[in-house]
Amino acid sequence: MNWIYRDGVGQAGRMKPEANLTGLFVPLVTPFTADLHLAEDALAALADEALSAGAQGLVALGTTAEAATLTTEERQTVVRICSAACRAHGAPLIVGVGTNDTAAALTTLRELARSGDVTAALVPAPPYTRPGEAGTLAHFTALAEHGGLPLVVYDIPYRTAQPLGTRALNTLGQLPEVIGVKYATGAIDAATMELLGSSAPGFAVLGGDDAVISPLLAAGAHGAVLASANVRTADFAELISLWHSDAAGPARRLGAELARLSAALFAEPNPTVIKGVLHAQGRIPSPAVRLPLLPASADSVRRAADLATGSAVPPPAAQRSAVRRLVGQ
Numbered sequence: 001m002n003w004i005y006r007d008g009v010g011q012a013g014r015m016k017p018e019a020n021l022t023g024l025f026v027p028l029v030t031p032f033t034a035d036l037h038l039a040e041d042a043l044a045a046l047a048d049e050a051l052s053a054g055a056q057g058l059v060a061l062g063t064t065a066e067a068a069t070l071t072t073e074e075r076q077t078v079v080r081i082c083s084a085a086c087r088a089h090g091a092p093l094i095v096g097v098g099t100n101d102t103a104a105a106l107t108t109l110r111e112l113a114r115s116g117d118v119t120a121a122l123v124p125a126p127p128y129t130r131p132g133e134a135g136t137l138a139h140f141t142a143l144a145e146h147g148g149l150p151l152v153v154y155d156i157p158y159r160t161a162q163p164l165g166t167r168a169l170n171t172l173g174q175l176p177e178v179i180g181v182k183y184a185t186g187a188i189d190a191a192t193m194e195l196l197g198s199s200a201p202g203f204a205v206l207g208g209d210d211a212v213i214s215p216l217l218a219a220g221a222h223g224a225v226l227a228s229a230n231v232r233t234a235d236f237a238e239l240i241s242l243w244h245s246d247a248a249g250p251a252r253r254l255g256a257e258l259a260r261l262s263a264a265l266f267a268e269p270n271p272t273v274i275k276g277v278l279h280a281q282g283r284i285p286s287p288a289v290r291l292p293l294l295p296a297s298a299d300s301v302r303r304a305a306d307l308a309t310g311s312a313v314p315p316p317a318a319q320r321s322a323v324r325r326l327v328g329q
């Protein structure tokens, strides 16, 4: 990765990594066999399929990967498989590092940095502890200064119980090692617009709330990390490129269709429905998840699977009626 000096902002003498955090990043599920062992071949296939279908990069060990219930050895295996796929495609790899223990997070970051294969770590505000904004800023500052890896801050207060205001996010964005935020506050509101209008150069805003990704891209987000993109990867990549090329009409139509898919995929705790759909499509050996997650109901999987096969961009109504006339319906 190249490192560049930043103009005017940031600490003197420290540099900001030039990582291209635009486009779609797919946080892969971790496929299991029916008896809950890691299905390594299926994971390798998913990684290759996502990158071949137009994803810019991968996220390993996200929430969607059930990282919390993987052993240390399994986590290393997942990172190794995802690294190999990213290396083969020349794509960036982001790895989730989620803990409320700053020292433990530092150890993990340094190990990942040593591998040389990881572009950045995706780090949530420390979950559960609720250290307040000042403690959270101190946590990220320690990780940025001593972890040895570029960081993407994961702002997801409904999981961590630790909100971050726009000023705190922008303060983090000034740190040379912080290259972006995965923004998943559950809303697009005045704070979102302030962030999109004020973030530092070299600091990417990546949407992480699947059902509202289309309006967030319309408002200027650089890209997205979307569990839903385990399914219909190419269409989510297309949605981002439509908004980035100002093709608002087709982007709105595709966005509305994919929002229905995301709502169906999140009808039960993530990633249970996604795994059900991938299994129904024959892409993973079982829909199995580890406790405390329970497999999704057959109804939820069926509803989402129906939407998962939808066509990419539905034609506008006028074109649809012209087509119907042509085929005599």
Ligand SMILES: O=C(O)C1=N[C@H](C(=O)O)C[C@H](O)C1
Pocket (backbone or CB within 6 Å): 027, 059, 061, 062, 063, 064, 065, 208, 209, 210, 225, 226, 227, 228, 270
């Ligand atoms: O694992 C991820 O990365 C994501 N997880 C979110 C969640 O489960 O809350 C959803 C988002 O699409 C990406």
